[in-house]
Amino acid sequence: VDFLKSFEELSSIGATAEGGVDRQAASEEDGLAREWLRARLIEYGATITVDSVGNLFGLFLWTDDAPFILTGSHLDSQPSGGRFDGAYGVLASLAAAQRLNFEVQSGVSAPRYNLAVVDWTNEEGARFQPSVMGSSVFVGSLPLGEALASRDTSGDTLQKALQRIGFLGPEAGAKATISITDVVAYAEIHVEQGNRLETTGANIGVVTGSWAAYKYDLRLTGEQSHTGATPMADRRDALLAAATVILGVNALTHGIPDFHTSVTELDAGPKSPNVVACLASMHVELRAPTLAVLEGAEVQLLQLMASVESELAVAVSITRQWHRAPAIYWPAGVVLAKDCADRAGLSCQFLETISGHDSIALNSVVPTVMLFTPSSGGWAHNSKELTLDPDLNNGVDMLTEVLRALCVGVVET
Amino acid sequence: VDFLKSFEELSSIGATAEGGVDRQAASEEDGLAREWLRARLIEYGATITVDSVGNLFGLFLWTDDAPFILTGSHLDSQPSGGRFDGAYGVLASLAAAQRLNFEVQSGVSAPRYNLAVVDWTNEEGARFQPSVMGSSVFVGSLPLGEALASRDTSGDTLQKALQRIGFLGPEAGAKATISITDVVAYAEIHVEQGNRLETTGANIGVVTGSWAAYKYDLRLTGEQSHTGATPMADRRDALLAAATVILGVNALTHGIPDFHTSVTELDAGPKSPNVVACLASMHVELRAPTLAVLEGAEVQLLQLMASVESELAVAVSITRQWHRAPAIYWPAGVVLAKDCADRAGLSCQFLETISGHDSIALNSVVPTVMLFTPSSGGWAHNSKELTLDPDLNNGVDMLTEVLRALCVGVVET
Numbered sequence: 038v039d040f041l042k043s044f045e046e047l048s049s050i051g052a053t054a055e056g057g058v059d060r061q062a063a064s065e066e067d068g069l070a071r072e073w074l075r076a077r078l079i080e081y082g083a084t085i086t087v088d089s090v091g092n093l094f095g096l097f098l099w100t101d102d103a104p105f106i107l108t109g110s111h112l113d114s115q116p117s118g119g120r121f122d123g124a125y126g127v128l129a130s131l132a133a134a135q136r137l138n139f140e141v142q143s144g145v146s147a148p149r150y151n152l153a154v155v156d157w158t159n160e161e162g163a164r165f166q167p168s169v170m171g172s173s174v175f176v177g178s179l180p181l182g183e184a185l186a187s188r189d190t191s192g193d194t195l196q197k198a199l200q201r202i203g204f205l206g207p208e209a210g211a212k213a214t215i216s217i218t219d220v221v222a223y224a225e226i227h228v229e230q231g232n233r234l235e236t237t238g239a240n241i242g243v244v245t246g247s248w249a250a251y252k253y254d255l256r257l258t259g260e261q262s263h264t265g266a267t268p269m270a271d272r273r274d275a276l277l278a279a280a281t282v283i284l285g286v287n288a289l290t291h292g293i294p295d296f297h298t299s300v301t302e303l304d305a306g307p308k309s310p311n312v313v314a315c316l317a318s319m320h321v322e323l324r325a326p327t328l329a330v331l332e333g334a335e336v337q338l339l340q341l342m343a344s345v346e347s348e349l350a351v352a353v354s355i356t357r358q359w360h361r362a363p364a365i366y367w368p369a370g371v372v373l374a375k376d377c378a379d380r381a382g383l384s385c386q387f388l389e390t391i392s393g394h395d396s397i398a399l400n401s402v403v404p405t406v407m408l409f410t411p412s413s414g415g416w417a418h419n420s421k422e423l424t425l426d427p428d429l430n431n432g433v434d435m436l437t438e439v440l441r442a443l444c445v446g447v448v449e450t
Numbered sequence: 451v452d453f454l455k456s457f458e459e460l461s462s463i464g465a466t467a468e469g470g471v472d473r474q475a476a477s478e479e480d481g482l483a484r485e486w487l488r489a490r491l492i493e494y495g496a497t498i499t500v501d502s503v504g505n506l507f508g509l510f511l512w513t514d515d516a517p518f519i520l521t522g523s524h525l526d527s528q529p530s531g532g533r534f535d536g537a538y539g540v541l542a543s544l545a546a547a548q549r550l551n552f553e554v555q556s557g558v559s560a561p562r563y564n565l566a567v568v569d570w571t572n573e574e575g576a577r578f579q580p581s582v583m584g585s586s587v588f589v590g591s592l593p594l595g596e597a598l599a600s601r602d603t604s605g606d607t608l609q610k611a612l613q614r615i616g617f618l619g620p621e622a623g624a625k626a627t628i629s630i631t632d633v634v635a636y637a638e639i640h641v642e643q644g645n646r647l648e649t650t651g652a653n654i655g656v657v658t659g660s661w662a663a664y665k666y667d668l669r670l671t672g673e674q675s676h677t678g679a680t681p682m683a684d685r686r687d688a689l690l691a692a693a694t695v696i697l698g699v700n701a702l703t704h705g706i707p708d709f710h711t712s713v714t715e716l717d718a719g720p721k722s723p724n725v726v727a728c729l730a731s732m733h734v735e736l737r738a739p740t741l742a743v744l745e746g747a748e749v750q751l752l753q754l755m756a757s758v759e760s761e762l763a764v765a766v767s768i769t770r771q772w773h774r775a776p777a778i779y780w781p782a783g784v785v786l787a788k789d790c791a792d793r794a795g796l797s798c799q800f801l802e803t804i805s806g807h808d809s810i811a812l813n814s815v816v817p818t819v820m821l822f823t824p825s826s827g828g829w830a831h832n833s834k835e836l837t838l839d840p841d842l843n844n845g846v847d848m849l850t851e852v853l854r855a856l857c858v859g860v861v862e863t
Contacts, residue, residue, distance in 0.1 A: 116720050117674065163722040230679035250678070252723070261530065263830035264712035264735050265663070265805035266643035269703050271828060276716055277700055283693035290682050299677035301723055303689055307529045308715045309576040310665070310733045311805075312831045320723045324678050392678035392724075415684060417676035418725045 040132050040433055041426055047073060047112075047128060048120040057420025058120050062113040062159035062170075063091065063195055068202030070112040074127065074156055081135045082142075083154065084213045087206030090174040090184050091158040091199040096213050097134055099141050099151050105215060106443045107403075108133065108224045108436065109155030111171070111395060115163050119422020121228040123160055125410070125429065129226045130154045133437040137444060149446035150221055157395045158199070164189045165198075167359055172395035176217050176402045222370070222448045223399040226408040226436045228424050230392055232415030239386035240431050242409030243374040246389045247397050248297075249363040251331050253321040253338075255282065259351040261307065261315040272313050276305045278351035279317040285341040286321055289334050296334070297324045297391060321355075324391060326363055364397065370406040373447060377438035383431055392417070404448050406439055408432065453545050453846055454839055460486060460525075460541060461533040470833025471533050475526040475572035475583075476504065476608055481615030483525040487540065487569055494548045495555075496567065497626045500619030503587040503597050504571040504612040509626050510547055512554050512564050518628060519856045520816075521546065521637045521849065522568030524584075524808060528576050532835020534641040536573055538823070538842065542639045543567045546850040550857060562859035563634055570808045571612070577602045578611075580772055585808035589630050589815045635783070635861045636812040639821040639849045641837050643805055645828030652799035653844050655822030656787040659802045660810050661710075662776040664744050666734040666751075668695065672764040674720065674728040685726050689718045691764035692730040698754040699734055702747050709747070710737045710804060734768075737804060739776055777810065783819040786860060790851035796844055805830070817861050819852055821845065 050073060051058045051066030060066040071093055075085055078095030086094045096105070110126025134154050140146045157175075162168025165187040173179035185196035199205035207214065229235075234242050259273035283300045290296045298321070305317040323334050335357075342353040371387065378385040388409070390397070396407040410432040413423040424432075463486060464471045464479030473479040484506055488498055491508030499507045509518070523539025547567050553559045570588075575581025578600040586592035598609035612618035620627065642648075647655050672686035696713045703709045711734070718730040736747050748770075755766040784800065791798040801822070803810070809820040823845040826836040837845075 115722055115725055161722075162724060166723065168724065230676050231681065232684075248678070261832040263643050263805055264714060265661070265710060265737050266803075266830050267710075267828065268644065269700075269710055271645075274700075274712075276713060277696060280693035280696035280700075280713075283690060284697060287682075287687075287690055297678060297680075297682055299687075299726060300689060300693075301677060301725060301727060302721045303716065303718050303727075304721075305716050308717075309528055309574075309831075310579065310714055310735070311575060311581065312528055312714060313712060314714060314716075315832075322677050322723070390679075392676055415680065417679050418722075419674040419728075 040430065044128055044429065047124055051114070053117060053420055055117065055420035057118055057422065058114045059116055059118070060112060060114040061116060061164040062161060063198035063202055064164070065202065067113050068204065071156060071202070071204055074112065077131055078154060082138055086211050086213050086215060087204055087208065088175065089181055089206055090171050091204045091206065092171040092175055093156040093204060094215050095154040096215060097138050097152040098213065099148055103149065103151045104219050104221045105151045105153045106222050106440060107153045107155055107220045108440055109157060110225050110227055111157045111160035113159055113161050115161050115418045117420055118418055119416065119420055121422050121424050122230070122417065125424065126225055126227045127156050129433045129436050132433045133440050136437050137441055148444035150444050152440065152444055153215055159195065160395055165195045169393050169395055169398050172398035176398050178398060178401065217402060220403050222404040222443050223396065224406040224436060224439050224443060225394065225396040226410065226432050227394055228422065229409040229412045230417030231412060233388055234386060234409060234411035235413060235415065237386055240383040240428070241378050241385040241435050242388050243371055243385050244366050244390045244407035244409065245371055245387045246326070246365045247363060248324050248326050248389060248391045249328050249331055250361040250393070251323045251335060251357055252359040254356045254358050255319050255321050256354040257317040257351050259315045262313040264311045264313055267313065273350045274313045275317040275351055276314040278345050278349045279303060279305060279319060281345055281349065282341065286338065289337055293330065295326050296330055298322060326389060328363060361393065361397065364400055366400055366407055367404040370404055373442055374406055374408060374439055377442060378435060381434050381438050383435055408435060453843065457541055457842065460537055464527065466530060466833060468530065468833035470531055470835065471527045472529055472531070473525060473527040474529060474577040475574060476611035476615055477577070478615065480526050481617065484569060484615070484617055487525065487544070490544055491567060495551055499624050499626050499628060500617055500621065501588065502594055502619055503584050504617045504619065505584040505588055506569040506617060507628050508567040509628060510551050510565040511626065512561055516562065516564045517632050517634045518566045519563045519635050519853060520566045520568055520633045521853055522570060523638050523640055524570045524573035526572055526574050528574050528831045530833055531831055532829065532833055534835050534837050535643070535830065538837065539638055539640045540569050542846045542849050545846045546853050549850050550854055559858070561857035563857050565853065565857055566628055572608065573808055578608045582806050582808055582811050585811035589811050591811060591814065630815060633816050635817040635856050636809065637819040637849065637852050637856060638807065638809040639823065639845050640807055641835065642822040642825045643830035644825060646801055647799060647822060647824035648826060648828065650799055653796040653841070654791050654798040654848050655801050656784055656798050657779050657803045657820035657822065658784055658800045659778045660776060661737050661739050661802060661804045662741050662744055663774040663806070664736045664748060664770055665772040667769045667771050668732050668734050669767040670730040670764050672728045675726040677724045677726055680726065686763045687726045688730040688764055689727040691758050691762045692716060692718060692732060694758055694762065695754065699751065702750055706743065708739050709743055711735060739802060741776060774806065774810065777813055779813055779820055780817040783817055786855055787819055787821060787852055790855060791848060794847050794851050796848055821848055821852070
């Protein structure tokens, strides 16, 4: 089966008018994409298993009782996301597994390990928080109960949503299972979501490390008043305070090249043209390669909150609800990936990942290889997201090389 | 009937846990308040008529074919409004009419004009826009069709909402009607919504003029991107642009004492923690005693929009959807009110109204008297809104004096 044709088929599930996809975690569209993947996996000879947080695995069982090389990404998307984010990685894993299975079945190779393809539940964290959910539960860094109890804005739990689409495992009498202790190594490929590869012209990115992130919930409480009659000096405008926070959080990055911040999900009210808002809530993120930058920025952030409180008479409640430590990826895996690129005739570039990926969760417990393909124009979380066909094919070739090497047994158990 | 007890009764309709009311225009609660008022008017001897935009009138018909002195305010409120805004004026009008009717019925006075009490539809402009709607239609400055077609956020039209609560007139075979050509003069009392009277200790405010206002719809269009991976310099963050606008609009007032601005109803999206917002919309208001200030500020506002477009790469669409010219109130009415205050033993203060009122619509076509009672703490559009009992009673006495004088015939037709 032609990879590009398969990708087109998958991209039609939850397709948006803008050329992207809306396949939020455990939505009807996510369910359809999962069914599509499950059918392909079965067709290519895999045994299906779904775990208790909805992660969908296709197991290629070549050697009895052997542990697994695991590969995959996620089919869920942002509300108006691109076609490539996550889905490309799942499909590349599927295509690589199909090739390797063909080699095994035809006697060309006799791998030491079995291979498993995975679609992780809710990587995006758009509908349910936190992000990177399914892989975090799989590695044991997020409690299963917390993940299943996560609610979307309509009040639905992830558990109910997964049940509704038929992907809440484990099934009674499942033929096979997989847990983190069965995994020898993990490999994932993803579109870069930036323009570093496009700028240098490299075919493949090999990820050497991941940035740290601090994420905050912020709530501002002022006082409702009249947009006309209330004197300017007497107002306690939560929206004015929110604007001060937004510009202040942006200004934290000034003069620091490797430091990204953002404010999103602003909600301010009550919403009436003549009422000064008394409540504003928002989500704040700080991301940098080292904790030192984030720790310094957090001090500045808290100073900003103090000045908002004293100067705008608006009460501030700020909670760091999440953080991610920086990490380096498996050094031997980086060398392995470079060798594979050389063998496949692809140029490669070492870089860090700024955004979160399921591989970050896996990298904390097993040897992990993370690969990027170029993103044309650097678009990310946007329906304009694009990776060109030759880059898509190069990525599949590269991932196949890496998985072949891993399955043969470069990692000792 | 004791005025304060009546006011307590009315305040229980749509009462909120915070001690305010939620009686948005043409809501079920507004309907209940209207029914309550209609019953009181009938009980006190008035003939009821409802016009085609839902304004509810109680006519005290003392002299055949005589024109009317009109008095009233509005029963609708902000989503979490105070008990006094509007409702106090309607109830004070009702109480004054009851006293004057008693005087007429008992032969103490023989007025030249009839008296009408009115509850204007949708003064607040919270659920349906624009504000000051019913009185504007009544004086002919807002087309009826436009008012009835106004939609709330759920898509309901005012027409449907009025029908639902049974206050879309005129009724077939109504006993009496009233139109602007029947009105000799208008008088309204309202809580001040600021702290000028509280500061000076005056019992009554007599309004000499109204501020000008410009109101804008503003829409910012950036580009959706990734809060992690997208380089800061490549983002086109609509929420960052909105924050720049909010602070810029606030800064317009710096150093200008009589100039109020506000940004409200901010909506930004898409709402996902990891997505840089590409759309933001908001409502912007500028208010000042003279057009010169607003015209100057508008030039600055447009400069701000141009700098947002060039510096943040976010497209701006701004529409001035509404403006209100400044006005002076009927000078002879101001003198009349001062005389009435003296007669009632109340101290009075001349001041301008900053916020919009139904009296502004009436003042553009008929002699109009506008009175304020003190607002304790200056709270407005807030459930903490408060006018003390003695001030409530003073206001009713004052309005009664003014209406008695008007009914006797100080204004020539």
